[in-house]
Amino acid sequence: MNEKVVLDRDDVRRTLVRIAHEIVENNRDAQALAIVGIHTRGAVLANRLHALVAELAGTEIPLGDLDISFYRDDLGERPTAPVVHASHLDFDPDDRTVVLVDDVLFTGRTVRAAIDALFDYGRPARVQLAVLADRGHRELPIRPDYVGKNLPTARGERVFVRLEEIDGVDEVAIADAAEPVLTGGGKAPR
């Protein structure tokens, strides 16, 4: 199979530990932090980052997850309505620094939608963005604050983030556009 693993299990672990350190370093007031993952794999990553950041900071930090289906800009251009996951954001984001977490940063449209969704819960003081992989090809003026790995890709290539909790394995892989989709997490233009 023409698929190249660019981050393996240990890489993913080390990368998340580094991002957690950077988050704590950039946010002196850890009390004001909150971590919010974007469904599906961003939520899993947020869960892991949350544990690491809370331990480093030695304080309780609120954790949430967001589904952005209701905020998508391509509704009506898809054959079926997107699958919606329940969102959970049980804290008040007012005056907090909210770190949004996603697996792959690509066009930036998901992040735009997530920011819109977040602001319907309140008015955060600051929003930061952490991603495991940045594959380029932005279509919006959005840039991440914390990047696991920069992955230069062709637009047609697919990036797979696989996570233990969902896919049974931790890895990031790149595949040609022609490759059949085997397991989830593929991020490529349709």
Add this chain to the structure above:
Amino acid sequence: MRHLLSIADLDRDEIERIMELADSFAEVGRRDIKKVPTLRGRTVVSLFYESSTRTSSSFELAVKRLSADLVSVKAAGSSVDKGESLRDTIATLSAYEPEAIVIRSPHAGAAQLVAQWTDAAVVNAGDGKHEHPSQALLDVYTLRERLGALDGKQVWIVGDVLHSRVARSTAQAFTKMGAAVTLCGPPPLIPRAAAEALGCAVTYDLSGLGEADVVYALRMQRERMAESFVPSLREYVANYQINERRLGARQLLMHPGPVNRGVELSDDVIEHPNSLITQQVRNGLFVRMAILYELLAGGERPRGAREQGAAEAAVSQPIGEPA
């Protein structure tokens, strides 16, 4: 799902999907800002040929919470008063290029007809004595919220089943979700053949009510008294009213509203802790948001872009799966 015309058209998976969507909209209802931009730029027509408080208000609020534009037409005060036919009214309202038409009509099959006359998705908000599918879906949602699942639960639907579109839709929906439904009421108001077709048990008195996990009382339509389906209101109350004496401590109570206080329900059970009546109304909003989302968020572009050129442009320049 192209239209929502009847529960008969839905299978269990489709009902489950709407339930899960409704959960997400219930979460939206707990946010500071209870409105999402999902259906921005789309138009929904709400056309009510019969009086309605909760169905029309919850559909209309659902449209607004999804950021679609709403055109609301009530038969009273519209050109319907001047004798305009349903078909002409639909043709007129179609000029606004609505993506959905929500219709309530006193005639069975009206929603089905409208679906043949328009490109819009049609939602049946009650058609004569036929069906009221959104009510059935909110009833399933309300029970599911309280009980987790309906599988194996005993539900008694009590009252005027014959004239009730709610009974027809709700009995089917409960059955599809795995509950066992018993229809109970005065013999002239229980259509035996229909009960068999729906797979429901039939009984004519409340003696076995103790077996029910859920008691679903129907509105006793006073106008039926004049048609002598029941000897008298007093006799109906004596035999079929659900009151504190008849409702067991662990039995849940539902009613589609509006309630005839002191007829099918006594005052004391309406505010009973086991009464789900206010939850039914609250959940109606979330379930109707889910229905509109399911019908409108997938599939083709908004109607305005249907012209060939626009449609092709949309296909050749897809907006990427956001990453």
